[in-house]
Each structure stands twice: as C-alpha cells, then as structure tokens.
Amino acid sequence: MADLLPGGIVGLAWGLIADRIAARWPAHEDGSVRAIDWRTWAVASVGAMAGALVLDRFGQAGLGILGLMALVTAGLVVLFATDLDQRLLPDLLTLPLGPIALGAFALGINPYVRDPGELAAAAGAAVVLPLGMFLLSVPFGRGAIGLGDLKLLVGVGLLGGAERLLMGVVVGAILAAVVIVALIAARRISLKSYVPYGPFLILGAAWALLVLPFGPAP
Numbered sequence: 001m002a003d004l005l006p007g008g009i010v011g012l013a014w015g016l017i018a019d020r021i022a023a024r025w026p027a028h029e030d031g032s033v034r035a036i037d038w039r040t041w042a043v044a045s046v047g048a049m050a051g052a053l054v055l056d057r058f059g060q061a062g063l064g065i066l067g068l069m070a071l072v073t074a075g076l077v078v079l080f081a082t083d084l085d086q087r088l089l090p091d092l093l094t095l096p097l098g099p100i101a102l103g104a105f106a107l108g109i110n111p112y113v114r115d116p117g118e119l120a121a122a123a124g125a126a127v128v129l130p131l132g133m134f135l136l137s138v139p140f141g142r143g144a145i146g147l148g149d150l151k152l153l154v155g156v157g158l159l160g161g162a163e164r165l166l167m168g169v170v171v172g173a174i175l176a177a178v179v180i181v182a183l184i185a186a187r188r189i190s191l192k193s194y195v196p197y198g199p200f201l202i203l204g205a206a207w208a209l210l211v212l213p214f215g216p217a218p
Contacts, residue, residue, distance in 0.1 A: 004053075004055065004056055007052040007053070007056065007059075008048045010051045011049065011051015011052060011054070011073075011077075012048035012051065013047075014077060015043045015044035015045065015047020015077055015081075016040065016043075018043055018047060018074075018077045018081040019039060019040045019043040019044065019081050021081065022034075022043070022078065022084070023035075025082075028086070042084065043080060043081045043084065046206075047077045050073045050076070050077055053206075053210040054066070057210055058111070064107065064109035065109050065111050068100070068109055069111070069210075072097065072159065073206070073210070075093050076205065079093050079094070079152065080198075080199055080202045083148075083196055083202070084196075084199055087146075087196045087198070088148065089198055090148070091148070091151065094148055095151060095155075097152070097154075097158070097159065098154055101113070101122075101155060102158060104159070110159065111214075112159065112160045112161045112214075113159070113160070113161045122158050122159075122160070124162065125157045125162035125165050126153070126154045126156075127154070129165055129166065130150040130151075130157075133145055133149075133150065133153070133169075134150055146198060148198065149197060149201055152201065153169070156168060156208070160205075164208040164209060164212060165208070167204075167207075167212055168201075168206075168209075169201070169204060171204035171207050171208065172200040172202075172203060173200070175200045176195070176197055179195075183195075
C-alpha cells in the first residue's frame with residue numbers, strides 16, 4: 001500500500017485541479033464558475049485511484065511508458081470532470097489521444113499495442129465499435145450517445161487495443177446500469193431522466209488501461 005501512496009497523492013491533487021478546470025473550461029454560457037460540490041470529491045477520488053494505479057502498474061516500466069500513461073490518465077481525469085460538470089468531452093482532449101497512441105506505437109512505448117498485427121486489430125476495433133454504437137443509438141434519438149464519447153473510443157482503441165476497448169465499454173455499461181438502477185431505487189431520478197454515459201465510459205476505459213491484466217507475452 002505504501003507504494004501506492006505517492007501516486008495517490010499526486011492523483012488526488014490533479015483531481016482537484018481537474019475539477020476546477022472543468023468548473024471554468026469550456027466557459028459556461030452564463031459565465032458562471034461552479035462552486036465546490038459533490039463532483040469535486042468524485043473527480044478527486046477518481047484522480048487519486050488513477051494516480052495510484054498508474055504508479056503501481058508502470059512505475060518500473062521506464063520513463064517513456066510511465067510518462068505516456070500519466071499523460072493519458074491525466075487527460076481522462078479532466079474528461080471525467082468536464083463531462084460531470086457540462087456533459088461535454090472537449091475535442092481538445094479526445095482528438096489528440098489517437099495521434100498520441102500512434103506516436104507511442106512508433107516509438108515503441110505503447111505498453112498494449114506492440115506489433116503491426118495488434119495495431120491493425122486496434123485500428124479495426126477503433127472504427128467498428130464506435131460506428132456500431134452510433135448506429136445502435138440512432139433509434140433512440142439524437143443525443144443517445146455523444147460524439148465526444150465516440151471520439152474517445154477511437155483513441156482508447158488505438159492505445160489499448162481491441163480487447164481493452166471492448167472490455168472498457170462493457171465495464172462502463174455495467175457501471176452505468178448499476179448506478180442508474182440505484183438512483184431510480186432511491187428516487188433520485190426517473191426512467192425519463194437523462195444520465196450522461198461519458199463518465200461511465202471513462203471509468204471503463206481507465207479500468208481497461210490500468211487494471212485489466214496483461215495477457216501472456218508473445
């Protein structure tokens with residue numbers, strides 16, 4: 001547990017910063033700045049757990065891999081914060097993930113996608129899965145799934161590979177179902193309430209990247 005503490009402290013601090021970023025950026029239409037509330041502590045908690053997991057998994061993997069995963073995880077924490085605050089996943093954070101993943105592959109520091117075959121599978125999944133989710137959402141009307149969610153999936157797929165992308169989506173869906181059922185049971189929301197999927201998708205992606213075990217070495 002002591003090995004997790006430094007990463008957890010850094011992650012907690014970044015979570016608090018990410019919450020304050022999301023309270024101001026992208027700028028709210030009315031120019032307001034959200035005060036500290038339950039979202040602050042949710043983002044701080046996610047940041048602390050993510051920071052601890054990054055250091056635990058990649059602390060001995062070399063500076064290149066550790067830096068890559070710290071950068072990606074920091075971005076996911078900010079996306080979690082912005083989606084909780086404004087139901088928005090900004091392009092400024094989602095779109096660079098794909099090029100970062102491809103650059104990491106070219107430099108040999110992508111810990112998940114390590115050879116051309118894995119890259120081809122990752123690229124295929126990064127196209128097919130988001131497209132399939134978009135098509136499935138069409139009958140439910142506009143906004144059933146956000147374009148930001150789909151852009152995030154493309155980047156996660158290129159970085160983590162086909163299996164991690166699929167598992168992240170599955171875990172995100174399970175988390176969403178559990179939370180929605182609990183909120184309905186507690187009468188906090190109704191069956192007609194809109195619940196953003198982005199935060200659950202981000203948690204699923206983080207689980208796939210930071211918790212899901214690596215397969216056997218080729």
